[in-house]
Amino acid sequence: MKEIFLNISGIIGKCVIPRNMLDKFYLDYGCFFIHSREKYDFCACVTKDIGKNIKKENSSFVTRLNNRCYISDSELIFWGRHVLEKEFYLEEFRKYFIALISWILHRDKNMILLHASAIEVCGKCILFAGNSNCGKTSIAMNMIKNGATYISNDLTFLYIEDNKVMVLGVPQKITMDKKTYDYCDINYVVEQDINRIYINPSNQFKIKVSAELNAIVLLSKDVKRNDALLERVNFNEAVARLISKIIHSYKWGFKPYCRDYGYFSVLNRVMKCIEKKVLIYYMIWGKNHFVNYNIIMKQIVENEGRI
Structure with a gap:
């Protein structure tokens, strides 16, 4: 031991x-x-x-x-x-x-856990959220191979600090199937079994554990389309989709023998701060990696100011 x-x-x-x-x-x-x-x-x-x-x-x-x-x-x-x-x-x-x-x-x-990936590029932290198989890993890897810093691939904590929305990443090794790996057009050292490919981020790309959150991108994919759609949405349109990505420890069958410590009041405070401080987008991404990367860089990183 x-x-x-x-x-x-x-x-x-x-x-x-x-x-x-x-x-x-x-x-x-x-x-x-x-x-x-x-x-x-x-x-x-x-x-x-x-x-x-x-x-x-x-x-x-x-x-x-x-x-x-x-x-x-x-x-x-x-x-x-x-x-x-x-x-x-x-x-x-x-x-x-x-x-x-x-x-x-x-x-x-007072942290909440989301099923989401997160990266930082040019000093801006972007969180990608969506349903399973929506492309969180694909988009994050596309950003990373073009120089973004890796924060998390699947599990991301949100919390409030000094009236800012912060992310805490769990930078576990990245897991994907071979089809996704080939689609991402990346060339990292991997481990592989019958069904999955595992990428150890250590010594392969930049890693950061915590950052101030600047933007949330709610993802959908259409790998047949040549272009990509990225548009701003207001908080009221996005909140239901965002809350559905929250992972409570009860999800895994963990029911601690203690009080719930104001779970919904914490959630409410985090969401109110997101409404005031964080830009939210809806994105449909397509098969062209350059187009996907370019639209994120132009509309979120380069052109948009922080709220």
Whole structure:
């Protein structure tokens, strides 16, 4: 076992994980690694058994891989015979680890988690949101290969700081299928299995964890069209689509034994600040990478002022 400490926006965590998970864990969360600390806010642990801890045994549940999992508002424990299997990290550990992190960041830092990607280009942070398979990864990678800084690919936290909307990225390794990789016309070092391609962003492009949010782009795709459409929309038109991209930790089956800490009041405050401070766009992107990139640069980065 290896003992790892993280600092995620001032939340200190201790993780005790098998050494064979270390490389995967570093790829996803290495930007948060710190030296050991005596005090920490949460603990995540993977072990073969928990001895005679009846309380945790009785409060645990059986996972898809037939392990057992105990999760509370500050602790995550996996144990069982299958915690060392290859698929354990992606199929179980990472999912519930993010659920725990999202809960703690909401509770202690008033953050909300979105299913969205984020990049920064020319000092402006743009968040791409939309339904699954709408092209969040494709558009983000298109921007990155042209010099943008990577913040997050799939999971992005929003919060308010000094009356500004801020993003906190979780710069996990980027996952896509081969068709998407080929379509993006990129040439990075990858790992590959039967169905998926994984890109480790470390040492391949610029990474940033946090930035002030300047624009939100709600995406749709039509890969048969040669042009791209990008237009401003007002907050009232966009809010329902934006809220539908919020991921609550309940989504993963994490129901902490504690109060909800004013979830909707936090959400309301973040949304009101977005309405005042952030430009919102609707985009239909097409098959021409240059056109997609160029329209974002011209209409959002170069021509639009901040509110």
